[in-house]
Amino acid sequence: MNLKKLFAFFPLLIPIWEKVPFDSVNTAVPDAPYYADNASIKMQSDYLMKTQDSRLRSKIAVSLAYSDNQAAIDALEACLQDEKNDYVQADLLNALYNLRAQGSCRKVTLLKSLLKSQNKSVRAMAAALDLRATNDLSSVYALLASESNEYVINFLWSEIASGKDLAKHSRDSEIDGFLSSENPYQRAGAIRVAAMKSGEPDKDAKIAKFLSDKNTMVKAALAQALALRDKGGAGLLEKLSDDRDVTIRAFVASSAPAPDRLQIFMKLSNDPDDEVRRLSCVSLGGYKDADAINSLIARIGDKMLQVRDAAEASLIRIAPGQDVLKRIGDELLETKESRASAVTILGALKDKRYSEPIMKLLVSLDEAEYDLIRRCITALGELDFKESWKPVSERAGHKEAVVREAVASTLGKLRIKESYDTIIKLSDDKSVNVSTQAFESMGWIADTYFSATLLAAIRKTVAEYPADNRSYACWSIARINVASQDILNQLDALCMKMVLKIPMSPNTYDVDSVRISALFALIDLGKKDPVAKEKAENVLKAFLAPPRNDDAFSSMVGDGLKDFARQAKAYVNNEKPGQVAIKTRTPLFIIEETRERNAPPPAQK
Known part of the structure; x- marks a missing residue:
């Protein structure tokens, strides 16, 4: 083994x-x-080169991709050298691509010869493997110049863009021809690389002209590349944020936070599209500015739950000061559209000034408002408001499991003796989330009052x-x-x-x-x-x-x-546990399967 x-x-x-x-x-x-040793790999590759069945050769190639051994690269390249079937070639190249973490291909000349294949997968994989082996972009750009297949174009531009160094070292003369291509897939790939390598995208006229490209996919590629940059391109992003296409605005909204992008996120937090608003709220969580906080407060009353949740999470992440929390407590706790998020924020940031108002809100709620009930109960536990144990306990029979789970958790945090029987009752709940939370709460409290219940639980050894x-x-x-x-x-x-x-x-x-x-x-x-x-x-x-x-x-x-x-x-x-050797498993090799299937039955005793 x-x-x-x-x-x-x-x-x-x-x-x-x-x-x-x-x-x-x-x-x-x-x-x-998975791991295959050298002997297993040799047995598979030997059979691959001998068999006339192309389907078997393909299956063997696919199985070798799981070998996690550099020896498989040499074996697959040897098989590729003599392979004439382009479908098998594609599987061999795919296997080599999947083994790229184990090392690079050595037979670069062989890879270059496959760039002229009629099979799109062969061309794409051969070019990608050649690029990883040599870091030479010339062959890839030469292939792209004559390529018309969308799959190959998209795959190779993604390979170039996936490595910052590759994009950075692409010469302008290599990219310029693609920027003016009639093929929108070529323009999209080229603008993505150009935006990545540009020192100052806002001052690059070649990039700016793509703001008016007629193809949405091309502008989306530009927006995506600019969004991935840590800095630079704020001017271009600002203009793209006004685009009619929601996909482009969504890429802008998901940009990495930078000081000169704050105003963009603030504007997009009011976008008509729900997802754009949500992404903007997530991005605004990277700022401490008052303007960012105000924009997020406006969104915790949004009509869409996902937007409200994103704004709520960002405000908790920012953890604004007491004056902002007072504003949330005084203004929003009483507003129907905003009170759910306000409760969660005040609880998570432990503003005890609003413990009693949250308890009063809990008491006033109808059973149908289960999400707000759950939030109130959770917040009261986070605020450690012990006076709330009774109204919290009264919700232990709620029909929604999430409410009962919140009750079990909060009672465990409050540690009130009179509520122990409620926790015990919840430990027998039909919902596993509720029962396990009740048992965990017993551990938080750490009182021998629960010992008999815990013993009974570990004795229930039935399926x-x-x-x-x-x-x-x-x-x-x-x-x-x-x-x-x-x-x-x-x-x-x-x-x-x-x-x-x-x-x-x-x-x-x-x-x-x-x-x-x-x-x-x-x-x-x-x-x-x-x-x-x-x-x-x-x-x-x-x-x-x-x-x-x-x-x-x-x-x-x-x-x-x-x-x-x-x-x-x-x-x-x-002590800290040290490292240990892990047993691996052998990939499911087709040759072993065939041998087992054809083996004679064991002799009868």
Whole structure:
């Protein structure tokens, strides 16, 4: 088995555990990376050069693209040397292009000879690979000069524009001919590169004339290139911001924030198109100016939710001063169109002057206004307004899960004893988002009042009960840091025994996120409890032991759980987990598939 070292392949658990519980998402292990050794690559390429079936040759070429080994580049180039079928050539070149991170092609002369192919994919890929191998733009520009296929034109101009150095080193004499081309795809590509390489686009007459180009795609390419620049081109962007085409205005609105572009974003924040206004609000979040703040305040009353949300997020990002927050609280909290965003902003920026008005607003709301109810409840938790615990608790039976989730979260932040039973009730909610939030809130509060509920949750080892509930309960048990013998025994069972009941099937081990949550809980409890410490040590020893063929337990400790245990050991020792070699997987090679399919059946015993 070949091994390849990666820096961070498995999720890094310790930073997660220190902040939030484990779940099925944050402990998900990605598929192992592909890798083929030199011998496997040689076997594939040898067969590719021998077989007369062009379909097989193409499939082998595609599979070699996943080899993640520079040896495949040499093998594919050798195959390309003798290949006459242009469809197979295209697949070979595509494979080489996909392997470009492993190295460049060496047979540049071969690539140049393919620039005259009748196959558009062959021409495009050969030119791109030649460019990456030589950094010589002359061949690409020569091909473009005679090219009429839209795909090839767009692909090659994108290749040039994708590298700032390539665009920068393009000579004006090479680009000028394309700027005056009758083909709009050529003009679009050329103006994109010209705008990228220009020192001062606003003073470049060749670029300015494209403001009046009759083709929208060309002007959009100019707007896109200027928008990507960190600075320069504000004059051109200002003129493009008045264009009738919404796509062009959207590119302008998404420009990188720069001091001389502020007025453009302010103007476009009033654009008739919803998406242009939204993008402008996002861009305005990069400024601290009063004018930017005023423009954003105007948009939190926008008719479109997406625009209001963008303005709201930008104001939170800017974090304006107390005078601005007072204006938001005094003027907008009472305005129906703006109050939802005002509540969220005041809560996120923790302006406690408006805690009581937000609570009063919550009390006055009808059940149908669930989004505003959710925002009010969330804000009251962020403001730590303990007097609000009762009206917040009264919303625990709301029909919308997002409201109940907000209730569970806010009650966890307020830590009011009288609300504990409401949290317990929400931990049995049919919505997993609500129940897991309730269990997490128990950990925030860290009161032994919840211990019996948490024990009951980790004992519910049935397939119908959400596994994340057990994971979150383990985290909260660790935060309370007081455990009975029953809790310790159940945590140990989650790690070591087949406790999960599945209908019409034998019991099996719980999911990895639960098992590793139980182990981390035992480790935390073991810092004070010698029994928990001994159990944690025994689990670690079992998880890290070499697998045995006759051991059913070893078969249920996969690579992911084994690495989690390695990290848990580092957590015990107060260390950072070091690097580890990752097992790779071999690409699905067609030759091996054929061999297995044609193999004789095993002899009967």
